Structure formats: structure tokens, C-alpha cells
Amino acid sequence: MTQFTHRKNTRKVKVGPLTIGGSDEVIMQSMTMSKTHDVEATVAEILRLEEAGCQIVRVACPKMEDAEAIPEIKKRINIPLVVDIHFDYKMALKAIEGGADKIRINPGNIGRREKVEAVVNAAKAKGIPIRIGVNAGSLEKRILDKYGYPTAEGMVESALHHIKILEDLDFHDIIVSMKASDVDLAIEAYEKAAEAFDYPLHLGITESGTLFAGTVKSAAGLGVLLHKGIGNTMRISLSADPVEEIKVQKELLKSFGLAANAATLVSCPTCGRIEIDLISIANEVEEYLQGVHAPIKVSVLGCAVNGPGEAKEADIGIAGARGEGLLFMKGKTIRKVPEETMVEELKKEIDKLAEAHYEK
């Protein structure tokens, strides 16, 4: 079996000021739900996503009026904008002209060579990449006829077909996704893709479901890939507020040490020795940490039975102790705090650590 291409060894592809590929960084993306031509709603949604930590945002472009809205949206947002077009090359041209930082279009679906050339030349002129989005649910008929049903081999064959069209036009700023809603199929397709070419991979399990089920399903599939070093950017697709997609991605990247400036919460599983209302405290601290952009490890323990020494690797934490809390740093108790002010005290200490990190 050929060795797969580790994310660090993929090509580097620029998307606005960001680089996808060629490093261990995995860029977080999401997609808006509003109608793209509704500029107010789309911009508001993107600004919320930015605040949550989204690094690249994609908008759907089913109509020309959506493509026409791109310049105004671009003016009012701060992260790179990807425009998703299915077939219409005129919309692709309009989006590129309007300042899209990347377009998602499958060159094999555009039609005549002159149309493909027009899109590729426009992308080249602006220095923007093209994402090829292979989807198990919409493979070309000839590939389905050959394999009988969607397979990982068929998905790679489809990707290579689209890639060749671009390469023949001397275009190499390519990113590829291999989405499937079946977790095993998606894993296999991404593994084979990472063996077949070195273009950066955009990870995703498509139609994964609701916030709860979709999170589990996406984490199961993408976790395997991230662990193997596959994937340079990702979108978790949930039937939920897109901000939730970013929260899930952040947490997933943190699990693999791939989120640079994110704070992590370690909380105990609770048991009969519990001395404080740990579940609500853990939830409150977790919410607070969403806004902390420093690699701080925070621990919240229900009791001090094993001592704060249990959580030595935590930068800061609290352990419940009969109506009060022990505030500790790196395993050493620094002071006792009353239960009512415990969380506030912890937040203040977190802020101090974050400030020290920002000043570095």
C-alpha cells in the first residue's frame, strides 16, 4: 500500500491571507444558512461565526443575485469567503469578479471546455483556489455504472477526473473534499485520496444529523482521519446553528492537540463524593472558555478526595470541599474560596493567565 500524504506534506494553497496545507494546522470552516442575497442576514451570521472562531466561511450561490451580493458581503466581513457554485460558470465568474477568496465548483460539471477555461483563467488571474467537492451521493453516472454503488475507489476516480481537468489547464491551487454520510465510506475515501494525491483535503461527513447525533458521527469519522494526520481544513455539517459547528470543530481539534490558541476544560465524571454543583459549574466554565484564545488547561473537580494533585497538568482549577472550593494552580492549592464566588474567582484567574499569554 502506498504511504498516505500526511497533512504537513500536502501542497500549500492560499485562501485569502490563510494557507491551507503544508503544515499541521487544520483550518475551521462553516457555512451560512441565510439566503446569500440577503446581505444583512448573511453578514450578521458571518460575524457571529467569526466571533466563535470560524476561520473561513462558505456561502451557497444557487442564483445570480447571490453571486451579485458577494462584493457587499466581502466589504463587511473579516474572514475569507468561499462561494459554492454547482454548475453555472457565469455565477462562478461573477463570484470571482466580486472578490470570492475561493470557489467550490467541480470542473467536470461546468460543461464545455471554453467555460471551464474561463473560470480557471479568472481564478488564476485573482490567485484564488478551487475546491473540488466529491460527494458519494452525487457521483458521475459512468462511475456509478462501473462500481455499481458509491465506493471509495469511485470517489477517488471522480476526484482525479476533476483534478486532471484543472491540471491540464496548468491550475494547481486545488483543495479536495470526499464527503459521504456513511462514516466508514468517508474514512476510506479520504484515506485513499491521501494516498492518491497531495492536494490539501477538506474533511467532512455530510448530512451527519442533528447537534447531538451529528457531533458523535462527525467526531467518530473525522477523529480517525485527524489521528492519522489526514485533513487540512474541515467543516462539521450539523442540522443546527452553524456556530455549533465551530464549537464542535474546536473541541475535536483540541482533542488531538491541533487547536493552537484554545483553552481546554478537564472536568471530573462526578460520583457520590461530589461536594459542589459540578455539572452546572463545568458548563458555565466551558462556555466562558469559548472566548479565551490562549492554550490554558482548566480543571474542575467535584471534590478534593484525590487532591488537586490529580490535575497536575491543569494550569488552574477548582475542587469542591464542603461548601467551598479549593483554587489550585499546577496541582498546588493557592487559596480557599466560598462556593458562591468560586466560579467568579476561577474566571478571574483564567483571565490573568490569558492576559499573560496575549502579552507574550
Ligand code: SF4
Ligand atoms: Fe468523584 Fe471527587 Fe473524582 Fe469527582 S473528583 S469523580 S467527585 S472522587
